[in-house]
Amino acid sequence: MSDILEPKSIVNKANENIELVEFDEFINNINKYETLGVGVIIKPSDDIMLLKDSLYFIELVILDFNNFDDGRGYSQAYFLSKRWGFKGEIIGINAHLDQLQFMLRSGVTSYELLEDYKGFNEEDYSNGFSICYQAAANNSGLREKY
Amino acid sequence: MYQYSPEDSEFLVERVDQFEKQLNRHLSGDLDEAKFRSLRLRNGLYMELHAHMLRVAIPYGTLNSIQLRALADVADKYDRGFGHFTTRQNIQFNWIELPEIANLLRELSSVGLHAIQTSGKATRNITADPLSGLTEGEIEDARPYCELIRRWFNLHPEFSWLPGKFKIAINGAKLDETALKIHDLGLRLVRSDEGEIGFSVFVGGGLGAAAMVGAETASFIPVEDILSYLESVMRIYNLKGRRDHQKRLRIKFLVRELGAVEFSRLVYEDWLQTKDDPELKLNLIELEGLKKDFELPIKPLPQAKFIDKVDFNYSIWKKNNVRSHKISGYSIVNVSLTKLGAAPGDASSEQMRILADLADKYSETELRTTKRQTIVFPHVRKDQVFDLWQSLEKYELASPHQGTLAQIVACPGGDYCDLAKAVSIPIATRVQKRFDDMNKLLDIGDLNINISGCENSCAHHHVADIGLLGMQKNGEEYYQITIAGETLHETIIGKKLGPSVSGENVVDAVEEIVNVYLDNREEEERFTDVFKRIGINPYKEKVYE
Numbered sequence: 001m002s003d004i005l006e007p008k009s010i011v012n013k014a015n016e017n018i019e020l021v022e023f024d025e026f027i028n029n030i031n032k033y034e035t036l037g038v039g040v041i042i043k044p045s046d047d048i049m050l051l052k053d054s055l056y057f058i059e060l061v062i063l064d065f066n067n068f069d070d071g072r073g074y075s076q077a078y079f080l081s082k083r084w085g086f087k088g089e090i091i092g093i094n095a096h097l098d099q100l101q102f103m104l105r106s107g108v109t110s111y112e113l114l115e116d117y118k119g120f121n122e123e124d125y126s127n128g129f130s131i132c133y134q135a136a137a138n139n140s141g142l143r144e145k146y
Numbered sequence: 147m148y149q150y151s152p153e154d155s156e157f158l159v160e161r162v163d164q165f166e167k168q169l170n171r172h173l174s175g176d177l178d179e180a181k182f183r184s185l186r187l188r189n190g191l192y193m194e195l196h197a198h199m200l201r202v203a204i205p206y207g208t209l210n211s212i213q214l215r216a217l218a219d220v221a222d223k224y225d226r227g228f229g230h231f232t233t234r235q236n237i238q239f240n241w242i243e244l245p246e247i248a249n250l251l252r253e254l255s256s257v258g259l260h261a262i263q264t265s266g267k268a269t270r271n272i273t274a275d276p277l278s279g280l281t282e283g284e285i286e287d288a289r290p291y292c293e294l295i296r297r298w299f300n301l302h303p304e305f306s307w308l309p310g311k312f313k314i315a316i317n318g319a320k321l322d323e324t325a326l327k328i329h330d331l332g333l334r335l336v337r338s339d340e341g342e343i344g345f346s347v348f349v350g351g352g353l354g355a356a357a358m359v360g361a362e363t364a365s366f367i368p369v370e371d372i373l374s375y376l377e378s379v380m381r382i383y384n385l386k387g388r389r390d391h392q393k394r395l396r397i398k399f400l401v402r403e404l405g406a407v408e409f410s411r412l413v414y415e416d417w418l419q420t421k422d423d424p425e426l427k428l429n430l431i432e433l434e435g436l437k438k439d440f441e442l443p444i445k446p447l448p449q450a451k452f453i454d455k456v457d458f459n460y461s462i463w464k465k466n467n468v469r470s471h472k473i474s475g476y477s478i479v480n481v482s483l484t485k486l487g488a489a490p491g492d493a494s495s496e497q498m499r500i501l502a503d504l505a506d507k508y509s510e511t512e513l514r515t516t517k518r519q520t521i522v523f524p525h526v527r528k529d530q531v532f533d534l535w536q537s538l539e540k541y542e543l544a545s546p547h548q549g550t551l552a553q554i555v556a557c558p559g560g561d562y563c564d565l566a567k568a569v570s571i572p573i574a575t576r577v578q579k580r581f582d583d584m585n586k587l588l589d590i591g592d593l594n595i596n597i598s599g600c601e602n603s604c605a606h607h608h609v610a611d612i613g614l615l616g617m618q619k620n621g622e623e624y625y626q627i628t629i630a631g632e633t634l635h636e637t638i639i640g641k642k643l644g645p646s647v648s649g650e651n652v653v654d655a656v657e658e659i660v661n662v663y664l665d666n667r668e669e670e671e672r673f674t675d676v677f678k679r680i681g682i683n684p685y686k687e688k689v690y691e
Contacts, residue, residue, distance in 0.1 A: 048385075068181050069267065071307025075384045078304050083419065098168060098177075098185055105303035120171075128164045131157045133297040134373075135425035136304070145153060146298060146429060 004066055005093045005112060010039060012089055013110075018059050023051075030054055039088075044072035048079050055086050065103065066094035066114070074106040081107025081137040100126035107137030147208050147512055148293055148439040150258035158255035161262055161301075165189050166248035173245065188268055188306070190261030191247060195564040198242040201264040202254060206274035206292040206316075207235035207515040211502035214513060216257040218498035224250045229498065231483065231491040233555060233606055234313070235273050235515040236264055240562060262300060267308045267395070269299035269380075273315045275323040276514040276522050279442055282472045285335040286343060288318040290436035291372075294428060295333075298373055305380045309387035310395030312380070316345075325517065325633035327351045327360040328609060330397045331379060336366060344368045349379055349409070350401030353603035357639045358398045361406035363413055369433070371417075374426035378417040382409065443510040444525045447475025455532040462584060463535055463546040471524075477531050479509075479523040480516070481538060482545040482553055486578055489571050490556045491519030500541045508534045517606070518555055520548060550587040551595055551660070552578050555606065559599035559616065560623075566599030568616025568623035568649065573597055576653045581660075590660060593673050594632075597625075609633045611673040612659055613640050614652060623649040629659060629685060630677035638674065644686055658688040 009019050020039045023046040039060040042048065044067060051058070061080055063073045073092070080086040092103045092111040097120055103111060104126055113122070132142040150158070168185050171177040177185075183193075190201040202217065217237055221229045224246055225239040232238055242250065254260060264271055272292045279287035295314065299305060305312075315324035318335035326332025332348040344366045351360030367375045379397075386404075388394040401409045420426055454464075469478040481501065483493050493501075501521055505513050508530055509523035516522060526534055538544035547553040554577060557563065559570025574597055581587055596610035600617075607613030609631040617624050624646040631640030647655045662684050666676050677685075 069184055069307060070389060071267075071305070071309075071384055074304045074307065075381055078381075096181070098181070099307075101301070102303045102306055120176075124164065124167055129157065129160050129301075131153050133157075133300045134302050135423075136302075143153065146294075146432070 004114070007041075007062070007093070010060070010062065010091065012039075012060055020062060026054075027051075033057070042073075042076055044070045044076075046076075048076045052079075052084060055080070055084055055088075058086075058088060060089040060091060061086065062091050062093055063108065064094055065092050065096065065099065065111075068096055068099070074102055077103065077106040077108050078137055081109075097122065097125050101128060105132070105136040105138050147210060148289075148436060155255065155258065158258070158260050158262075159252070161189075161260065162248055162251045162255055165251065169244070169248060184266065187266035188263055189247075189251070190264035191242070192265060194240065195562055197240060198244055198247075199238055199240050200242045200247065200250070200261055201232070201236050201238045202259055202261050203264045203271045204235050204237060204259075204515050205271060205296055206278065206289045207276050208274075208289060209513045209515065211505040211511045211513070213257045213259055214498050214502040214505070216254060216259065218495040218502070220250055220254065221495040221498065223253075227495045229493055229495075230489060230558070231493060231515050231519045231521070233491075233517045233519060233557075233604060234271060235276070235517060236271055237515070240558075263306075265311070267310055268306045268312065269296075269302070269308075270311055270313045272296045273313075273324055273329075273517070275317050275319050276516040277323060277469075277478060277524075278318065279440060280471055280478055280524055281319060281469075283320045285318045285337055287437070287440055288316040288333075288335060289440050290433055291318075291333070291335070291369075292316050293436055293440075294433060295373070295376065299376075299380075305377075305384060308380065308384055309389045309400075310397070312383075312397065321634050322637070323517070323634065325606065325609060325637070327637035328353055328357075328606070328633060329360065331376070332360050333372070338366055342368060345372055347375065347379070349413075350398040350406070351637070352396050352398040353606060353608045354396075355393065355601040356398065356402075357603070357608040358402065359637045359639060360398075361401055361410070363406065363410040370427050370430065371421050373428050374420045374423065375413070375417050377426065378413045378420065381416055382412045386412075442473060442525065443512070444473050444476055446473050447527065449474060452529055454528075457532075459539070459544075459546070460532060460535050462588070463544055464531065465588070466546050466550060467548040468531060473525075475528055477526050477528050479526045479531060479534060480548045481521045481523065481543055482548045483520060483543075484545050484547045484553055484578070485542075486575050489558055489562070490554055490574060493521075497541065497543060500537075500543065504534060504537055507537075518548075518553060520553070546584065547587070549592045551581050551590050551593045552587055554578065554595045554597060555610070556597040557599050557602075557604035559597070563599060565602055566616060567601075567618045568599050568625065570597040570599045570605065570614075570616060573614065573616075573625070573649070573652060577656055580653050580657055590664065591670075593660070593663070595656065607631075608639050609637070610640065612656055614656075617646060619646065625649065625652045627652075627655060627659070627689070629682070630674045632674050635674075641682055643682065644690055647689070655689045659685050662688050 097117040172182040315326040348360035514522035556570040560566040594610040598605040613628040628640030
């Protein structure tokens with residue numbers, strides 16, 4: 001079993017170190033975090049709807065995909081990316097190789113694979129198709145047939 | 147019928163390539179069994195009692211002769227010369243070797259067949275009335291909608307890891323051959339007072355240990371808006387469905403726990419946010435193209451005086467197996483695969499090739515599969531029905547059982563399935579032997595007996611006139627009996643008759659139930675109508691006296 005990430009901070013694309021807070025901590029202390037520019041870690045069981053009005057001051061969002069069979073993260077990514085147009089990074093952690101295509105198309109902007117998958121060709125799973133049959137948050141590189 | 151475009155075929159090949167990589171990682175120990183299980187199920191691959199079973203999709207039950215021959219080749223090359231047509235219009239192969247799967251799928255992809263999402267916690271094959279487009283009084287042929295919706299949820303990024311499996315049926319006809327209200331989601335094509343076509347939506351139906359009839363969540367969703375509405379249903383399910391209890395995974399439990407009104411409200415509120423998104427509007431140009439693809443390949447024949455052949459066996463077969471077609475000069479022919487001692491729905495590779503050849507000769511190359519595990523020839527000239535019957539007779543495919551009690555629906559049961567609690571096929575055989583008098587079968591008429599070997603209810607026993615559910619009691623096989631279920635005219639879950647009956651006595655019990663029906667029937671009354679009139683007690687008295 002590979003090590004599961006439980007990060008306390010993360011470096012964003014601009015190379016800034018961003019402090020991360022758990023979802024419950026964030027929701028219970030929203031005022032405290034309004035000016036701090038933190039990232040929020042969301043687990044599948046967290047109610048993403050509670051985050052909607054706070055997105056404008058959240059630096060980035062971490063979605064946890066550790067549980068292979070739990071698909072709630074894909075809907076969470078959809079809400080953030082497509083429904084609410086969140087401009088910050090949406091990072092999938094504890095990601096599985098075989099689910100990259102679903103994560104990326106649902107709106108996840110970058111990911112950290114679990115250790116188990118190091119050494120495999122990610123392209124085969126993040127970009128293994130030339131066509132898609134439905135609208136999604138991110139269909140880049142795909143011919144759309146719908 | 148719809149043929150896959152080159153880009154559809156490319157998609158299938160890419161999917162096989164990806165699955166092959168996953169399979170190789172598993173075989174080399176780099177992908178654990180739990181994750182591989184989840185991935186292989188999404189490719190229709192089960193580990194059964196004796197070997198791997200592969201379920202191949204037959205979307206909306208429509209096949210051409212080339213595809214059926216390819217399935218026959220698979221049966222010979224990768225199985226033991228047999229395939230099994232299922233109650234959801236698919237076909238299964240029971241003796242597949244794991245390392246050969248990719249080559250098998252590659253061969254099928256060359257004729258537009260695949261196993262994508264025929265299992266697992268995702269949207270399954272979409273089923274339709276096997277007579278779609280063939281009968282009078284339809285709102286529309288449902289298959290173009292099935293195809294568009296099937297595609298939309300094919301490897302859908304948001305909804306491929308749902309809490310449980312998700313089965314959809316779509317019906318456009320007056321009678322419901324699809325049993326749509328016992329599906330996770332059922333769509334009924336309807337026409338508004340203004341003449342606009344749309345869908346009534348039913349959610350949360352299902353069989354199993356907690357059989358439920360789907361609740362209507364919307365009475366009219368315009369065609370153009372159906373994709374956004376379905377996405378909202380799945381989104382609410384994906385986020386709120388139970389994932390903590392293995393026996394509460396299906397959407398029916400969420401609908402029950404929230405209540406249909408609250409569930410419908412949540413779906414509606416989500417839908418209001420997306421219904422006007424142009425990306426989610428159903429592509430009406432594509433729909434029109436598909437309607438052309440599904441146009442019937444026949445035109446009305448001149449109304450020449452036609453006198454059919456006179457033959458006793460032919461007449462019986464014709465009465466049970468042939469229906470009128472909406473195009474004049476044509477008939478619909480239903481071929482029963484029922485054979486004593488064999489699993490209902492089983493077909494040998496030889497039978498598949500014969501059926502393919504006969505489809506070429508008599509049915510414009512087209513065949514349909516049905517939830518009663520039969521094969522339909524949809525377009526047979528009336529003046530060729532006798533010739534077709536003679537050919538079927540020659541190959542022992544002219545069983546006149548269609549529409550009679552002997553056309554039993556049964557799952558593979560304890561003989562093949564590791565989930566089963568009791569056998570199904572031997573019980574079906576004993577019932578068929580008990581009712582082997584064709585005159586009596588004709589007198590009884592259309593009476594369904596469905597036998598499931600466990601609570602998963604693969605044979606849909608809850609919605610049969612007589613349903614048998616296999617179970618274990620003190621190490622022995624028993625059968626719980628339900629009666630008067632149906633889906634054709636209305637959807638009714640059958641009533642439990644009483645304590646389960648031993649395997650030894652179950653056929654006697656079935657005979658008693660049939661006799662109560664016959665003794666109380668008035669004219670052409672159906673089984674369910676007699677039950678409504680006389681209630682359950684006369685049946686209980688006879689079975690348990």
